[in-house]
Amino acid sequence: MRKLSGIIGIVFVLVFPGIVMAHAGLTIAYPNFYPFFIQKGDGKMTGFFYEIISEALDKRIGVAVHWRPMPWKRCQEEVRAGRYDAMVTVPTPERLTYCQTHEDPFYIKKMTLFTYAGHPDLDRIRTIGSVRDIKAMGYCVVTYxxxxxxxxHISSLGIPSWETSEVHNVWKMLAARRGDLVIEWPPGARLGMEKAGVTDKIIDTGITLESMPFHLMIHNGSGYTRILKRFNRTINDMAGDGTMTDILGAYGITSF
Structure with missing residues (x-):
């Protein structure tokens, strides 16, 4: 009987790792994507999303946070299945079917248009003012x-796309002219291009198409949904007392 109980316990830990750790803190599934959040070679975490969440939860609310790295698509699958408590992302109708979130975004990410250097339609691309213009002009967008x-916003309109499993690879694909455009956040794009070694092959058009509001999203079945209202008050306090500005400034980001 003890042997059977032990086997059942091992299976439970493997299938529901987030639930097993729930008594010890909130477990967040995240993709390694600097400067948002990344685990360095020495095992330490860094990134401004990481610092904002840690300041709010660990230091101010008193909830320990455990970070679990994995590809972004799997993050969503694991949280949807209830194997981890939370993820940091933009609320969508589909995500809100299995997660709860707070009222105010803790960061708004502007989505800007990039193309490759030497694009034969560069002057025409610079006239794009909306996603529908991309469709009308027949361009292909690279994403992850x-x-x-x-x-x-893109696939739903039938705009052709190329997709890669790793976020930073979008810049290699764009530089290789596998598509016409990438729509991304400039500070993250700059770092991604540097990592891919293609900075001189990409052009930032300066055209902002959309803004993305980022939230902490917690699975409906997690006991930590109870902290969401307090988390919302805390991030607003952090904006008011200068903490947000200090965290973002350390990463060369001037607005939130």
Whole structure:
């Protein structure tokens, strides 16, 4: 009987790792994507999303946070299945079927249009003012797997896309002219291009198409949904007392 109980316990830990850790804190599934959040070689975490969440939950609310890295598509699958408590992302109707969130975004990410250097239609691309213009002009957009914003605003309109499983690879694909455009957040794009070694092959058009509000989203079945109202008050306090500005400034970001 003890042996059977032990086997059942091991299976439960493997299938529901987030639930097993629930007594010890909130477990967040996240993709390694600097400067938002990333685990360095020494195991330490960094990134401004990481610092904002840690300041609010660990330091101010008193909830320990455990970070679990995995590809973004899997993050969503694991949280949807209830195997981890939470993720940091943009609320969508589909995500809100299995998660709860707070009222105010803790960061608004502007989505800007990029193309490759030497694009024969560069002057025409610079006239784009909306996503529908991209469709009308017949351009192809490069993205990464699990990009909810892309699925909602680009794929849903039937705009052709190329997709990669790793976020930073979008810049290699664009530089290789596998598509015409990438729509991304400039500070993250700059770092992604540097990592891919293609900075001199990409052009930032300066055209902002959309803004993405980021939230902490917690699975409906997690006991930590109870902290969401307090989390909302805390992030607003952090904005008011200068903490947000200090955290973002350390990463060269001047607005939130």
């Amino acid at each position: 797997s699990g990009n909810g914003w892309h699925n909602k």
